[in-house]
Amino acid sequence: EPEVTQTPSHQVTQMGQEVILRCVPISNHLYFYWYRQILGQKVEFLVSFYNNEISEKSEIFDDQFSVERPDGSNFTLKIRSTKLEDSAMYFCASSHTGTGVSYEQYFGPGTRLTVT
């Protein structure tokens, strides 16, 4: 069964450093997402991406964040200068095959980011 993959599973970085979180969405999906979950809290939407551009972003997704689809398979989230409060689990998700109605978002296993 196709699945969303994410690397690394755990990333430790120092405050102020740049990090790139990587995701490989399901191959025939067209919509990609990043969510984050601070420990013990609910899952929060960051950004959605369709047709090589951002389709929606939340207020959390400020200028420190960027997303990219550098090739036909990877989808990345970059945090330019990490802060302590960026420590969270980051989930990538994908949806929509382009045929018919598709509603389910398939989530990856997550990347736990720890900023020290």
Added chain:
Amino acid sequence: AQKITQTQPGMFVQEKEAVTLDCTYDTSDPSYGLFWYKQPSSGEMIFLIYQGSYDQQNATEGRYSLNFQKARKSANLVISASQLGDSAMYFCAMREGGFGLTGGGNKLTFGTGTQLKVEL
């Protein structure tokens, strides 16, 4: 106002019993979808069940069913015959707007979750 409210931070159920996890939602959009996800201690998000706002019947997927009461804006998850492996955090989520490729509105808004523990 919260878009998704889960009022039960923790629930206990005995193995083989049924359990209902509550979820209420708030939207003025006539077109929306409601989702339940399971998050075990390992952290991944597992899709369980979906209910569309125009669906006439309650959704069912194996031991999971969704008790959809549109007038009350509730979408409770019912797990029948609980198993030890059902112990996890359960999140209710909503997507507002249509389901097409264009127009955005695909983001999911999550509730705060219910921690379910199944006991022997």
